[in-house]
Amino acid sequence: MSSKFKLFLLIPVVLFFTTYRALAQDSSTLIKGTIVEKTNGQPIAFATVMIGDRSTEKPISGTTSLDDGSFSVETKSTNFFISISFIGFKTKTYEQPEAVNGTIDLGVVVLEEDAAQLEEVVVEGERSQTEFKLDKRVFNVGKDLSSTGASALDVLNNVPSVNVNIEGQISLRGSQGVQVLINGKPSIIASEEGNTLGTITADMIDRVEVITNPSAKYDAEGTAGIINIVIKKEEREGLNGSVSVNTGAPENNSVGISINRRTEKLNLFSQIGVGFRDLPNDIETRNQDLINNTTILTIGEQFRNENYYNFVLGADYYLSPDDVITLSGNFALELEDQPSTTNFTALDENQDISSQWVRSEATEATNPKFQYELQYKKDFDGDEDHSLLFSALGNFFGKDQSSEFLDTTISGQDNDATQRTRTDFKEAVFTFKLDYTLPISEKWNLETGTQYVMNDVSNDFEVNDLVDGVFVNDPGLTNIFEFDQKVLGFYGTGAYEGKKWGIKGGLRLEQTDLNTLLATTDESNDQNYTNLFPSAHTSYKFSERISLQAGYSRRIYRPRLWDLNPFFNIRNNFNIRQGNPELMPEFTDSYEVTSIFLIGKTSMNLGVYHRYTTDVIERVSFFENNVNTVRPINIGTNRSTGIEFNTKYSPAKWLTFNGDFNYSRFTRNGLFEDTSFDFEADRWTAKLMAKLKLPADIDFEATGNYRSRYQTVQGEISELAFLDLGMRKKLFKGRAVLNLSVRDAFASRINENEILQEEFSIYSRRLRGTFVAFGFSYGFGKGEAMEFTGQRRRF
Structure with missing residues (x-):
């Protein structure tokens, strides 16, 4: 075991026990x-009782009241008020009644129903909201039904400007190279190596921030921009939790328990979950040599079956109201477990079958993941806008995989063969970040900070x-391929935001040190x-209903x-991907x-954009003996100009439409090995969501x-077109939920x-098919009904 990995495991243990020192207790009031x-x-x-x-x-x-309505809670504060509330009822507030022998007995507290609040909860409480900040757009996830029980990838596919293809690759306004963050920080969960965004589900996501032109505060990584997935933070007092059971077809079963306990000083959170999912994938390819007129046809079915187990444990400790x-x-x-069967057919120059064989695969892999985070946040003088934040994040991802490939001849030329592969993959990522925000006045704001990221990988x-x-x-x-990358960054930004006009400027310096080594051949x-x-x-607010934003950024x-x-990968040895x-x-x-624009019940967002990219990375096919090898190459420049339109319209309380349209025209200029890659083309995407409220407290989307x-x-x-459907039924005043979702209803994706x-010519086709999910969830304490989230609290 390497010294780095020992350090990785030792640090969180030491920090965890350091955090839980016993502290002396002051006198309290009941x-x-x-x-x-x-x-x-x-x-x-x-009901919620808040001090x-x-x-x-x-x-x-x-705390929360018990089944008989009774409650008791203690506080050490000497200057407090008491607020008692429950959904659908008017809140009652007490301005610190006098204590008798250390006890305040409120007796019977009577709450009156609030009809206006009930209407707001039913009609407005579950809508996804869109907010526009100076340098980003914020999409609050809400209760989008087609995302119920779905992964973060499915949620992203419902966010305007964002698209997720069938292989899980994320693009923003049609361009890949997007940096995905979890709670504003890099995470193995969001990396291509981890490929585990599917472990985050819709119910644990608070909001998605789409930053097409990130300010200098953010990493310069990600040419198409940044997508920040913000996980819900459990802030409710007392004991909160939820239990969920889900099933689906293809097989997708999970059980999860989430518990949170918060006192005045300490917030403990934990989750445990287990599940199994089956991810089928139908593939078809045709590789044709146009010089010799020979062809290789491939038809196969691949599976990725996963048993997964997850455990989360953490704590927030409040040194003071402003330090945590x-x-x-x-x-x-x-x-x-990745079984697959691929049928190969070879056609000669007359397009007659010359041979047929079957390639079967048996792959097993064990993937452990560790992650820990130490974070300290200080709000100066109780002002959240004047803050210091330090975080140390550690990630480890491993893969111990073995595969056996068996080629069996059916007819013609003898293609019998057996191959075995072994993969030992280890990645450790350490991220240290320090951010300081200083509001000079109500209108002026300064930000500065630094970040250091170490990425150490070995692939045997x-x-x-x-x-x-x-x-x-x-x-x-x-x-053995070794990858060692270190990135050190410093930034500073200044912003002015008045009632109508705002401006923000910044500069970031990043130094990158990258080393790769093919250990066996000593190629570095x-x-x-x-x-x-x-x-x-910059932004300008013409009125409460019309605003304008403009931005520029440089990315890498x-x-x-x-x-x-x-x-x-030699899974299909006639269609190979290579670095x-x-x-x-x-x-x-x-x-x-x-x-x-906000016009009546309609909100609209209309924008134009332009991107100029140099040393564009393109995946190019190299063809020899009917074998297609795809390799990334730096080829020239790309200019892309586009228009984007988003709108939301509610013609009635029971009906809401969300629409998204994006069109871009791009020009490619490049030359590689005497081959010109110059061309002009365009593309467009569209998305339309309809949400209906039906009788019997049933929602449909x-x-x-x-x-x-x-x-x-x-x-x-x-081109492609597909439809997602969702339906939900609430029970027990919303504490329990039954939900049904159908993704790609007509298997047209x-x-x-x-x-x-x-x-040469190459044709490829991939289909994952229709996914159906059904779930039941129940929230206890002050917890809400939710789907099993795989990793509930922190990443």
Whole structure:
């Protein structure tokens, strides 16, 4: 075990026990009473009793009422008020009644129904809301039904400007190279290596921030922009929790329990969950040699079956009302089984069958994941806008995988063969971040900070062929690839925001040190570069209903591990993906102007944008002996200009429409190995969501998606259209929920890609099919009904 990994495991243990030192307790005041309804005198269970600080009006303690309406709670504060509330009832407030022998007895507390609040909860409480900030757009997830029980990838696919393809690749305004953050920080959960955004489900997401032109405060990584997934933070006092059970087809079953306990000083949170999911994938390819007129046809079915286990434990400790330390840890384990069967057919120059064979795969993998975070936040003088935030985040992801491939001849040429592969993958990522925000006045604001990210990866890959009954190592496909990247960044921003006009400018400096090594062959590639990344944003508010935003930023896309690793996947040895260790980063200058209109019951967002990218990374097919090898290459420049339109309209209280349209025109200029890649093309996407409120407290939602056909550097990507459906029934005043969701209802989300060159043509088709999910969830204490979230609290 390496010293780095030992350190990785030791740090959270030491920090965790340090956090839980016993502290002396001061004298306290006991507050008690019984809460009942005014109309019938019945007790109210699970009503909220909050103790708040009279000077700051912030919560300092609290509890919930029991089944008989009774409650008791203690506080050490000497200057407080008491607030008692429940959904659908008017809140009752007491200004610190006099204590008798250390006890405040409120007796019977009568709450009166609030008809206006009930209407607001039913009609407005579950709508997703959109907010526009100076440098970003914020989409509150709400209760989007087609996302109920779905993963974060499905939620993102319902966010305007964002698209997630069938392989889980995320694009923003049609461009990949998006940086995905969890709670504003990088995470293995959101990385391509982890590929585990599916462990985050809709119910645990508070909001999604789409930042198409990030300010200098954020990492310069991500040419298309940043998507920040903000996880819900449990702030409710007392004991909160939820239990959920879910099932689906293809098989997708899970059980989860989430518990949160908060006192005046300490907030403990934990979750445990287990599940199993089956992810089928139908593939079809056709590789045609146009010189010799020979063809390889491939039809297959691949599966990724996963058993997963997850445990989260953490605590917030409040040193004072303005100082909080958070320490959290997460352990997850995935056990993968990836069976696949691929049928191959070889056609000769007359397009007659010359041979047929079947390639079967048996793959097993064990994927452990660890994550811990230490965070300290201080609000100066009780002002959240004047703050200091330090965080240390550690991630480890491992994969111990073994595969066996068996080729069995059906007819014609003898293609019998057996191969074994072994993968030992380890990645450790450490992120240290310090941010300081200083409001100079109500209108002026300064931000500064630094970040240091260390990424250390080792991928040990081995291929063995069965020769005369003995497995023999293939040295041409066996090696250890080591990836070591360090990025140090500093930033400063200044902002002015008045009633009508605002402006924000900033500058970020990043220094990158990248080293890769093919250990067996001793081939290394070192890159060291320093870059400046300016940003500028402005906004003007013409009225309460019309606003205008404009922004500029410079971005970078650094090649990932799998972009650089030259060793490839041999699952289908006629269609291979391979990395390029000589790949360089690409840079983008991004400009945009966006307008926001509120007209009656309709909100609209209309924007235009332009991006200029250099050293564009394109995935290019190299064809030889009917084998298609796809490798990333830096090729020239790309200019993209587009228009984007989003709207939301509610013609009635029971009906809401959300629409999204994006069109872009792009120009590619590039030359590689005497081949020109110059061309012009366009693409567009559209999305329409309809939400209906039906009788019997049933909600229904339908979301239609469309993506046009568009041209690539070597071919075309076909159009696609698909429909997601959702339905929900609330029980027990919303404490329990039954939900049903259908994603890709007509199995029409088919990805087709065709490459047509002078010497070869390649056609590929992928289909995952329809997914149906059904779930029941129940919230106890002050918890809400929710789906099992895999990782509830921290990442």
